Amino acid sequence: MQGIWTTERIREAEGRAFAVTPEGELMRRASFGLAVQIADLLEDHTGGVSGRRVVLLAGSGDNGGDALWAGAFLRRRGVAVTAILLKPEKAHAKGLAALKRAGGRAVSVADGPQWIAQADVVVDGIVGISGRGSLRPDAARLVELVEAPIVAVDLPSGVDPDTGAVDGPAVTAARTVTFGALKPVHVLAPAHCGEVVLVDIGLELADPDLQRLDVVDVAAAWPVPGPDDDKYSQGVVGIAAGSATYPGAAVLASGSAVRATSGLVRYAGHAADVVRAQWPEIIATGTVADAGRVQAWVVGPGIGTGAEGRDVLRYVLGQGVPVCADADATTIIAKSPDVLDARDPDTPLVLTPHAGEYERLMGRKPGADRVTAAREAAKKYDAVVLLKGHCTVIAAPDGRVAVNKPRGAWLATAGSGDVLSGLVGALLAAGLDPWLAAAAAADVHSLAGAIAAQNAPTSASGLVHAIPEAIRAIRSLTS
Numbered sequence: 288m289q290g291i292w293t294t295e296r297i298r299e300a301e302g303r304a305f306a307v308t309p310e311g312e313l314m315r316r317a318s319f320g321l322a323v324q325i326a327d328l329l330e331d332h333t334g335g336v337s338g339r340r341v342v343l344l345a346g347s348g349d350n351g352g353d354a355l356w357a358g359a360f361l362r363r364r365g366v367a368v369t370a371i372l373l374k375p376e377k378a379h380a381k382g383l384a385a386l387k388r389a390g391g392r393a394v395s396v397a398d399g400p401q402w403i404a405q406a407d408v409v410v411d412g413i414v415g416i417s418g419r420g421s422l423r424p425d426a427a428r429l430v431e432l433v434e435a436p437i438v439a440v441d442l443p444s445g446v447d448p449d450t451g452a453v454d455g456p457a458v459t460a461a462r463t464v465t466f467g468a469l470k471p472v473h474v475l476a477p478a479h480c481g482e483v484v485l486v487d488i489g490l491e492l493a494d495p496d497l498q499r500l501d502v503v504d505v506a507a508a509w510p511v512p513g514p515d516d517d518k519y520s521q522g523v524v525g526i527a528a529g530s531a532t533y534p535g536a537a538v539l540a541s542g543s544a545v546r547a548t549s550g551l552v553r554y555a556g557h558a559a560d561v562v563r564a565q566w567p568e569i570i571a572t573g574t575v576a577d578a579g580r581v582q583a584w585v586v587g588p589g590i591g592t593g594a595e596g597r598d599v600l601r602y603v604l605g606q607g608v609p610v611c612a613d614a615d616a617t618t619i620i621a622k623s624p625d626v627l628d629a630r631d632p633d634t635p636l637v638l639t640p641h642a643g644e645y646e647r648l649m650g651r652k653p654g655a656d657r658v659t660a661a662r663e664a665a666k667k668y669d670a671v672v673l674l675k676g677h678c679t680v681i682a683a684p685d686g687r688v689a690v691n692k693p694r695g696a697w698l699a700t701a702g703s704g705d706v707l708s709g710l711v712g713a714l715l716a717a718g719l720d721p722w723l724a725a726a727a728a729a730d731v732h733s734l735a736g737a738i739a740a741q742n743a744p745t746s747a748s749g750l751v752h753a754i755p756e757a758i759r760a761i762r763s764l765t766s
């Protein structure tokens with residue numbers, strides 16, 4: 288798991304580090320690492336370093352200080368460095384002095400455009416973890432002119448460091464060089480961060496506020512049958528989905544569970560004939576009561592939000608096994624929360640709302656701070672809440688939060704949610720911790736989307752068939 292800390296926790300850690308390191312030492316560690324990354328991008332982008340031109344957009348705080356010190360280091364590589372001081376009177380004095388001593392130049396905002404036009408790389412040292420809100424007009428005008436790749440110092444300016452929210456002009460970086468630890472922006476605003484590189488500066492941090500699953504965590508989550516296993520021992524998942532009129536959701540959710548593990552999948556509902564025809568491996572029955580024993584249920588996709596759907600959900604919640612409630616089940620819970628009375632308090636529940644279903648569940652939109660939104664829903668329903676979005680956030684009632692690494696927007700296709708619910712159900716049936724099951728399912732779901740799409744439009748059916756390849760890819764990275 289990769290730990291992620293809020294800016295408040297980062298400041299606390301920096302404060303502890305300042306107490307035991309010489310003044311300016313942390314900044315020099317950060318800015319040296321930054322200079323190395325800028326040189327690397329120059330090499331990638333222009334084929335060389337010496338004689339290339341770098342422009343620093345230097346704000347009034349230590350973020351600007353990092354950029355100015357990095358400029359001083361780059362001068363030793365023969366790079367022509369020009370700092371545009373957004374607030375000359377408040378520029379980081381020691382950083383600016385170091386840059387000038389090394390032969391760099393400093394210019395005003397008014398003279399900035401001519402230097403930006405010649406830049407091979409531009410460095411965003413406008414604001415870092417103290418940044419609030421979008422870029423101010425002078426900075427926004429300069430950033431607007433940039434055509435060269437941008438290296439963001441610590442985080443892209445104009446993006447909220449703790450929520451990744453963007454509500455106005457903001458930097459879009461090719462690479463973000465961050466220091467000490469990842470902040471929420473680095474996993475919640477991937478489009479603005481570009482490639483994120485973490486430079487160790489010796490900060491000591493524990494108990495992360497958020498987590499991102501590493502490949503090893505996802506690979507370990509996927510059950511591998513052993514010599515003593517049989518179709519039951521790997522966990523049997525039941526899929527209560529679809530209707531005679533809308534069998535598609537049932538076919539997709541069931542197929543996803545079939546492709547996700549080697550365990551047995553049972554289907555229960557009015558689409559039994561269609562599901563059986565599509566997935567002969569499945570044991571399909573007409574009602575949940577006839578389905579037989581399972582170790583987890585997926586309920587909701589296409590069951591409708593009327594009395595019959597409510598009865599199916601109530602039955603499933605009363606079976607005392609983990610439940611992944613998706614789609615119509617989410618709407619039923621929002622409309623008739625008493626259906627949850629059927630749930631044994633110890634029955635783990637995973638809810639998988641998109642923004643609209645979230646609003647039905649919580650009476651408000653998720654808003655810009657999707658981590659808090661997911662946490663609040665998890666607490667309210669005592670459930671793992673997988674809040675879908677470009678970056679899926681998975682919150683557990685105990686406060687754990689994982690953020691899924693998106694791999695493009697290929698999952699925005701009809702039926703994609705049905706596929707995800709089947710993946711979650713298969714891992715719940717395998718006995719995984721529900722929060723880990725939801726996070727690992729989200730990761731394989733996004734990788735399968737990227738594989739199925741191969742940079743061209745795909746469909747939920749393509750997604751289902753890409754699941755084994757996604758799991759193989761993850762396993763190959765860890766073997």
Ligand SMILES: NC(=O)C1=CN([C@@H]2O[C@H](COP(=O)(O)OP(=O)(O)OC[C@H]3O[C@@H](n4cnc5c(N)ncnc54)[C@H](O)[C@@H]3O)[C@@H](O)[C@H]2O)[C@H](O)CC1
Binds near residue numbers: 311312351419
């Ligand atoms: N100090 C060290 O040894 C290290 C610092 N690191 C770097 O420090 C920054 C955080 O620096 P800080 O001085 O706290 O603030 P910022 O530079 O992020 O912001 C400066 C200043 O800007 C104003 N401001 C806020 N929002 C905006 C905005 N939208 N537009 C313009 N100006 C804005 C506000 O007054 C701020 O005070 C951190 O990110 C690192 O880059 C190293 O990481 C570690 C060593």
Ligand SMILES: [K+]
Binds near residue numbers: 439444
């Ligand atoms: K920045």
